[in-house]
Amino acid sequence: MTPYKDLSVEELETLKQELEKQYNDIKTKGLKLDMSRGKPSIEQLNLSMGMLDVLNGDSELVCTEGVDCRNYGVLDGITEAKQLLADMMEVPKDNIVIFGNSSLNVMYDTVARAMICGIMGNTPWAKLDKVKFLCPVPGYDRHFAITEHFGIEMINVPMTPTGPNMDIVEKLVAEDEAIKGIWCVPKYSNPQGITYSDETVHRFACLKPAAKDFRIFWDNAYGIHHLYDNKQDYLIEILMECKKEGNPDMVYKFASTSKISFPGSGIAAIAASDNNLKDIRRMMQVQTIGHDKVNQLRHARYFKDIHGMVQHMRKHADILRPKFDAVTDTLERELGGLGIGSWLKPYGGYFISFDSLEGCAKAIVARAKEAGLVMTEAGATYPYGKDPKDSNIRIAPSFPTPEELKTATEIFVLSVKLVSIDKLLGNL
Numbered sequence: 001m002t003p004y005k006d007l008s009v010e011e012l013e014t015l016k017q018e019l020e021k022q023y024n025d026i027k028t029k030g031l032k033l034d035m036s037r038g039k040p041s042i043e044q045l046n047l048s049m050g051m052l053d054v055l056n057g058d059s060e061l062v063c064t065e066g067v068d069c070r071n072y073g074v075l076d077g078i079t080e081a082k083q084l085l086a087d088m089m090e091v092p093k094d095n096i097v098i099f100g101n102s103s104l105n106v107m108y109d110t111v112a113r114a115m116i117c118g119i120m121g122n123t124p125w126a127k128l129d130k131v132k133f134l135c136p137v138p139g140y141d142r143h144f145a146i147t148e149h150f151g152i153e154m155i156n157v158p159m160t161p162t163g164p165n166m167d168i169v170e171k172l173v174a175e176d177e178a179i180k181g182i183w184c185v186p187k188y189s190n191p192q193g194i195t196y197s198d199e200t201v202h203r204f205a206c207l208k209p210a211a212k213d214f215r216i217f218w219d220n221a222y223g224i225h226h227l228y229d230n231k232q233d234y235l236i237e238i239l240m241e242c243k244k245e246g247n248p249d250m251v252y253k254f255a256s257t258s259k260i261s262f263p264g265s266g267i268a269a270i271a272a273s274d275n276n277l278k279d280i281r282r283m284m285q286v287q288t289i290g291h292d293k294v295n296q297l298r299h300a301r302y303f304k305d306i307h308g309m310v311q312h313m314r315k316h317a318d319i320l321r322p323k324f325d326a327v328t329d330t331l332e333r334e335l336g337g338l339g340i341g342s343w344l345k346p347y348g349g350y351f352i353s354f355d356s357l358e359g360c361a362k363a364i365v366a367r368a369k370e371a372g373l374v375m376t377e378a379g380a381t382y383p384y385g386k387d388p389k390d391s392n393i394r395i396a397p398s399f400p401t402p403e404e405l406k407t408a409t410e411i412f413v414l415s416v417k418l419v420s421i422d423k424l425l426g427n428l
Contacts, residue, residue, distance in 0.1 A: 031372030038350035080300035138381035163196035193346020
């Protein structure tokens, strides 16, 4: 294909007329399509329906601790659930605390505890003049929403093919005591699908922060969310790496079963050092008597162990893989060689990251919406919703049916082409 930048003004205007006709034909259909969030499809949710039959009115509901799961007790999670999530998170079960259904909720609570009570005896963040967080970009909008909610200043750190730019991370955390944390999605990152390299993880473990209460917020949301059996990214386990480097307390690791069982009723966990967990449990004793043990037991008995969970995720991959392939194949077929966008083909996770020509992302998303396709707002992958280049767009292929996804991708490609032509013609 001839790159658009090599076409004459007349050729671009002629091409635009042809594309506008296709676009208007689609608009007349009154479509209502949604690629805005990484929601599991109905077919994926149906995979876990057997979990609802694991417990019934005749079930024995006493956990390993000897506690009736219908009653009070067991503050930090039953042993069966701890073992299941510990194996999923590749940490010892004694370094796990089980919470409710959402790891996002656990992350919010973790920041809130730091703001109100401080971390391991350090000054509560709310009493400091300034608190800052590093934010790899493009990144996860819900992470950024938490820190923005608490008035924490966010600092962009560019992502590279091997993870965040560690030269910048190392320099900033060593120089500025106000920097208290960094958000990380280290495996199949949201939205790019990048997995941090061995060197990147090692450099994280060797950080020398100026702040004693600096913490790496390690959201391993997609730890077992592979799309392919024969192409799977590998990630070094961060807790062990930090311990080896003499920084055992520097990381909080988060995960959940939200996109494994049911997003609305999974189980979530934090993994951390003994010192960190002692601090967390002390505050939990005031906050709660314990989270939903019946649901923890249900998960443990349904999956049985990590092998059952891995087999279950292969079924998810069989549903997701054709959708991801369909999107990336269409992008390559329709946009490859045109010089108006770039994207990454992930081996796991829930998103495809697309970078348009600078100054085009908002217009592309608006064009798509006008034609009946809702996408994540342009800018959402940056703190404060401000993408300095206005170029990154997050594509979420999981929720639409294959037929809907085909039409949605066609709308997206048309929108990219039309907006890019306007950009090259000087109309943007």
